[in-house]
Amino acid sequence: xxxxxxxxxxxxxxxxxxxxxxxxxxxxxxxxxxxxxxxxxxxxxxxxxxxxxxxxxxxxxxxxxxxxxxxxxxxxxxxxxxxxxxxxxxxxxxxxxxxxxxxxxxxxxxxxxxxxxxxxxxxxxxxxxxxxxxxxxxxxxxxxxxxxxxxxxxxxxxxxxxxxxxxxxxxxxxxxxxxxxxxxxxxxxxxxxxxxxxxxxxxxxxxxxxxxxxxxxxxxxxxxxxxxxxxxxxxxxxxxxxxxxxxxxxxxxxxxxxxxxxxxxxxxxxxxxxxxxxxxxxxxxxxxxxxxxxxxxxxxxxxxxxxxxxxxxxxxxxxxxxxxxxxxxxxxxxxxxxxxxxxxxxxxxxxxxxxxxxxxxxxxxxxxxxxxxxxxxxxxxxxxxxxxxxxxxxxxxxxxxxxxxxxx
Amino acid sequence: xxxxxxxxxxxxxxxxxxxxxxxxxxxxxxxxxxxxxxxxxxxxxxxxxxxxxxxxxxxxxxxxxxxxxxxxxxxxxxxxxxxxxxxxxxxxxxxxxxxxxxxxxxxxxxxxxxxxxxxxxxxxxxxxxxxxxxxxxxxxxxxxxxxxxxxxxxxxxxxxxxxxxxxxxxxxxxxxxxxxxxxxxxxxxxxxxxxxxxxxxxxxxxxxxxxxxxxxxxxxxxxxxxxxxxxxxxxxxxxxxxxxxx
Numbered sequence: 174x175x176x177x178x179x180x181x182x183x184x185x186x187x188x189x190x191x192x193x194x195x196x197x198x199x200x201x202x203x204x205x206x207x208x209x210x211x212x213x214x215x216x217x218x219x220x221x222x223x224x225x226x227x228x229x230x231x232x233x234x235x236x237x238x239x240x241x242x243x244x245x246x247x248x249x250x251x252x253x254x255x256x257x258x259x260x261x262x263x264x265x266x267x268x269x270x271x272x273x274x275x276x277x278x279x280x281x282x283x284x285x286x287x288x289x290x291x292x293x294x295x296x297x298x299x300x301x302x303x304x305x306x307x308x309x310x311x312x313x314x315x316x317x318x319x320x321x322x323x324x325x326x327x328x329x330x331x332x333x334x335x336x337x338x339x340x341x342x343x344x345x346x347x348x349x350x351x352x353x354x355x356x357x358x359x360x361x362x363x364x365x366x367x368x369x370x371x372x373x374x375x376x377x378x379x380x381x382x383x384x385x386x387x388x389x390x391x392x393x394x395x396x397x398x399x400x401x402x403x404x405x406x407x408x409x410x411x412x413x414x415x416x417x418x419x420x421x422x423x424x425x426x427x428x429x430x431x432x433x434x435x436x437x438x439x440x441x442x443x444x445x446x447x448x449x450x451x452x453x454x455x456x457x458x459x460x461x462x463x464x465x466x467x468x469x470x471x472x473x474x475x476x477x478x479x480x481x482x483x484x485x486x487x488x489x490x491x492x493x494x495x496x497x498x499x500x501x502x503x504x505x506x507x508x509x510x511x512x513x514x515x516x517x518x519x520x521x522x523x524x525x526x527x528x529x530x531x532x533x534x535x536x537x538x539x540x541x542x543x544x545x546x547x548x549x550x551x552x553x554x555x556x557x558x559x560x561x562x563x564x565x566x567x568x569x570x571x572x573x574x575x576x577x578x579x580x581x
Numbered sequence: 582x583x584x585x586x587x588x589x590x591x592x593x594x595x596x597x598x599x600x601x602x603x604x605x606x607x608x609x610x611x612x613x614x615x616x617x618x619x620x621x622x623x624x625x626x627x628x629x630x631x632x633x634x635x636x637x638x639x640x641x642x643x644x645x646x647x648x649x650x651x652x653x654x655x656x657x658x659x660x661x662x663x664x665x666x667x668x669x670x671x672x673x674x675x676x677x678x679x680x681x682x683x684x685x686x687x688x689x690x691x692x693x694x695x696x697x698x699x700x701x702x703x704x705x706x707x708x709x710x711x712x713x714x715x716x717x718x719x720x721x722x723x724x725x726x727x728x729x730x731x732x733x734x735x736x737x738x739x740x741x742x743x744x745x746x747x748x749x750x751x752x753x754x755x756x757x758x759x760x761x762x763x764x765x766x767x768x769x770x771x772x773x774x775x776x777x778x779x780x781x782x783x784x785x786x787x788x789x790x791x792x793x794x795x796x797x798x799x800x801x802x803x804x805x806x807x808x809x810x811x812x813x814x815x816x817x818x819x820x821x822x823x824x825x826x827x
Contacts (some may be wrong), residue, residue, distance in 0.1 A: 190683045203772045491679045495740070496638060497696040498661055498670025575640050578675060 176190045177508075180501055184508035191481075195513060197478040201470025202557060203516030203524065209463040210525025213546045216456035218529070218538030223452060226369060227445050232280065234306065237265075237401040237418060240435035255435045256397040259426050264404060269423045271414035272404045277383045278301035279399035281391070285339065285379060286351040292338040296329075296352055296379045296384020299402075300423050304363075306404040314346045314361030317382055325384035330361040332376035347420050350379075357381060374433065408442075415440055457581075467553060471561040478510050478565035487570050490577025503570035510562020511555055517555025522547055584615035586649075587779050588637055589660065593646035593656075595632050595802075603734070606632040607643070608802040615746075619771070619812065621793035626785065627677060629802040630763040634783045638671055638750045639663045662796055668697055672741030672778075674751040674794040680725040686712060686736045687721035693744040699813035711739035715769055738769055748779045761822050767792045767815035 175449050188195045218367045240254035279298045297303070299323045306312075317328045329352065336345050345359045366375040387395040405414035415438050422436050482489065491500055526542065533540040595607040606629045614620055619760035624630040635641035636648065639655060642663075648656040655666060667673075680689050693709035699707070712721060715735040725733055734754060741749050755763035771792060774780050782793055788795050791813045819825065 179698060179701070183695065186684065186688070194679045488681050489681065491675075492692070492696070493664065493682060494638075494667065494673055494675070494679075495696070496664050496666075496671070496744075498664045498668075500661075501696055573637055578679060 177504065180504050181508055184512055187481075187505075188512060189508055190191065193485075194477065195516075198474055199368065199470075199513050199517030201473035201519065202554050203470075203521040205463055205467035206518045206521025207528060208466055209460070209524040209550050209553070210522055210542065210546065212456060212459040212463050214525070214529030214540065214542040215468050215532055215536075215538070216452065216459070217541040217543070218533050218536070220449065220452055221236075221539050221541050222537075223448055224445075227419050227441065227448075228308075229272040233273075233405040233408055233414075235403040235405065235411065235415055235443040236439040236441070237422070238437040238439065239400070239404060240437065247456045255426060255571045257399075257401060257420065257422075257436060258425075259396060259398055261422055262398055263465050264421050265401065265418055269403065269414055269417040271410040272403045273403055274302040274306045274402075274404040276300045276306055276402045277389075277398040277400075279383065279386055280401055282572060283353045285335065287339045290339050292335060294332075294335050294377050294519055296381065296386065296390070297564040298381055298383040298390070300383055302404075303380065303402065306402045307574045309366065310364040311361045312364040314359070316361055322382040322384065325382060325388055327355060327357045327381075327385060327389065328360045329357045329379050329381040329385075330363055331359055331380075332363050333365045334376045336362045336378055352379060352381070354359065355385075373454065381543050385411050407415055411440060411442055416472075465484055467557060469555040471514070474510055474514055474558065475565060476525050477513075478562055479568070481509075482506065482569045485569075486572065486577045486580040490574045490580065491571050493572060493574035494578060499570040503566045506566035506569045507559065507562050511558030514554045514558030514562070515551070518551050518557075521554065522550055525550070583658035584701065586613045587616045587618075587651055588612065588614040589647075589649040589652075590636070591647045592647075593633075593636060593643045593648060595629075595636060595641070596644045604821075605802050607636065610646070610802075610804055612797070612804060612807075614779065614781065617774075617777055617779055618701060618795060619774045619782070620795045620797060621782045621795045622797045622799060623784060623787070623790050624799035628799045630783050630785075630799045632802075633799060634750055634752055634781065637748075637781060638673060639667055647721060655815075668693060668744065670747050672744065672746035672749040674734070674741050674749065674754045675725050675738050676756045678725070678730070678737045678755040678757070680733055680736055680740075683724055684724070685722050685724055686728065686739075688716065688787060689725070689736055690739045691741050692740060697744060707743055709737070711743040712736070714742070715739045729762075730758055731765060734762075734766050735769065738766070742773060742778070746778065748781065749773060750781050750783075752783045753785070754782070755784065760788075761787065761819070764815050764819050768819055771812070805815065 217260065221498060237257065239257045239540070259277065262275060264274060269275070276299045280295050282293060282295050284293050285296070301316055301319055304316055312333070314330070316324065316330055321328050331345060338346070339350065340348070345362060348359050349356050350359060351357070363376070369375050374484050376389055387393050403418055405411045411508065419434065419438055426435055428435060489502060529542060530540055590612040592611055593607055593610040594605070597604040597606055610633065622630045632641065636643050643656055644689070646656065647654060648668070650670070653782050655663070658666070667810060681692070683741050687705065687708050690711050691704045694704040694707060709721060712718060717732060717735055717739065720728065722733065728736065749770070754766055754770070758766065767789065770780055770782065782789070784790055791810070792815050794812045797804055
């Protein structure tokens with residue numbers, strides 16, 4: 174221990190004598206570690222954004238879509254096959270114990286009119302469960318309630334975008350808008366959800382009770398349901414709920430074991446996993462870039478250490494001749510290499526954090542960097558010094574002092 | 582002589598392979614140096630005197646023969662044992678000073694103590710004392726570039742004596758110095774000798790060899806002459822020399 178303590182200052186002294194070169198030597202590691210930190214931080218930042226966006230869809234969400242038909246080899250999309258029914262919804266509400274909420278969803282794009290203003294938007298028909306599933310709060314006024322939902326009252330809540338487009342600065346509450354041909358009272362304005370992960374404006378909507386939508390606005394019998402949203406009790410129950418819903422619907426549709434499902438249950442966790450996977454793949458690629466620059470940085474250190482060893486041959490000869498053991502000379506040069514790479518690592522971490530902060534504010538990401546990665550980055554830079562410094566250090570230690578002293 | 586031997590060489594042979602040619606640098610050399618002796622080794626260049634000094638200083642291992650230092654056989658020691666011996670028992674004064682550039686005189690002198698794991702406070706103290714002993718008190722912070730040749734050689738001598746060696750090996754210590762400065766260096770070596778340290782001095786200048794009490798001549802790898810002599814007093818000679826224009 175005391176040996177190391179007395180050798181380390183020698184290494185620092187040697188580096189101080191060549192400040193500019195020391196800095197340039199570290200540059201490779203500085204860039205590599207900086208790139209590593211930026212990569213990790215931007216990866217974690219964009220992942221946080223992704224998770225936030227997925228959370229706006231509602232957590233623990235299952236989407237049930239009707240089946241598709243296959244006619245003469247041509248497969249239609251959802252809705253072309255057997256439709257979902259209101260009875261299916263009731264069966265899920267009754268039978269799926271792992272589900273907390275289930276709501277029917279029908280929607281259409283129509284013109285909404287207020288006096289001489291009008292706006293094209295998506296009108297949803299659903300039940301109060303819809304807001305619970307989507308975790309959608311009300312900003313002003315109130316949601317429509319269960320009895321309005323059951324009776325098919327002519328009430329609706331509107332999103333922030335619709336409120337701004339139709340009402341501007343005036344108060345929408347209590348006003349009557351015409352949706353398609355139906356007059357409808359605005360009872361509430363929803364809180365803003367912003368853009369979805371696909372860039373859609375989630376606030377551009379009108380939601381009315383499902384029965385109102387079906388019977389009064391669309392003049393259809395309240396029998397078929399476009400899709401059903403189901404929310405599991407907790408994230409752990411999502412797959413259980415999925416199994417239950419699938420079982421209930423198969424029973425409802427009287428499907429035999431041999432038949433494929435005539436409906437689709439989509440799990441948002443799968444969607445999240447897919448998006449996360451693509452984000453991870455990108456991060457992986459950037460990590461490779463960082464790894465290559467670290468490798469180049471390490472080779473740079475080895476290169477300069479070899480030059481330094483050759484240049485300081487006489488100095489090494491002096492040290493060996495006056496009685497420095499090979500181990501101590503090896504240690505000195507190894508410490509020099511490690512100090513170079515570790516200092517480069519520290520500067521790289523600082524620059525990387527600065528770069529990540531700049532990138533995060535430019536991209537509107539949160540700045541996320543776990544200390545774990547800082548420790549890893551520093552550890553890697555130390556390791557680079559040891560690995561790439563060892564060969565030059567051994568070369569110095571194995572010199573013959575007589576030849577080294579005569580070296581010109 | 583009754584004095585105990587410090588160096589005993591018996592049948593020392595050193596052969597180098599240079600390409601196809603075998604070079605016999607030392608051939609069957611026998612030599613005994615007593616403790617406290619000051620010996621000058623002379624000879625033309627290529628005679629083998631440097632090789633002889635390297636073998637004595639444990640910088641080089643003989644091809645054949647026995648070398649006992651203070652009674653201990655060292656010809657067969659491992660590299661690490663040899664460096665430990667150099668650190669503890671020898672002081673080296675090399676041709677051309679061989680100071681570490683851009684490093685203060687104090688740090689240069691303290692270097693052997695660093696490798697001997699001496700604590701830093703004691704290191705500084707001893708290095709300072711050694712510099713004082715060679716007449717460089719107050720120049721501790723100066724780097725090699727800021728010192729004259731004679732001063733650099735004094736720093737080198739301070740470095741050689743800082744670890745309290747039993748034997749100082751000086752290879753052409755006056756090689757790059759003018760006459761007066763050379764004699765000044767010899768004054769220092771004679772005073773170290775007077776304090777009981779054995780000294781082996783390699784030189785090709787007869788003017789320098791006169792300050793030793795024994796003179797060896799090496800030619801073609803063999804000791805061809807070995808004479809005791811009454812050494813000239815360097816300090817006395819210095820007083821007869823004109824002062825340098827400062």
